[in-house]
Amino acid sequence: MQREAVVHAHPRGEGFKECIICAFADGLRHRPQTTFGNVKTDVLIDQEPGFKPMNFVEVIRQSPWVA
Incomplete structure (x- = not known):
């Protein structure tokens, strides 16, 4: 109902x-x-030429943690 x-x-018109x-x-x-780990990454992939989303695995691998 809401x-x-x-x-x-606020009708959804043409376009x-x-x-x-x-x-x-x-x-x-x-x-x-702020798009890291959520669906808004897809928006910037589509709309922002050259956008490269963060990769969780690479964040771990590139972290300064002592292994």
């Missing part, structure tokens, strides 16, 4: 899907490290 009320108040992807990307470009 979702229907929101969609009624909504691409617009929401761009809005996510705009909010993430200045802080790409």
Whole structure:
């Protein structure tokens, strides 16, 4: 019921899907490290040329921990 009320108040018009992807990307470009380990990595991979997501295994391997 709540979702229907929101969609009624803010209808998803033509081009909504691409617009929401761009809005996510705009909010993430200045802080790409916050995408580590979540689905927003996919947004920057799609929208930000040259974006290379962090890799958890490489974080471990490159850490300064004494092995």
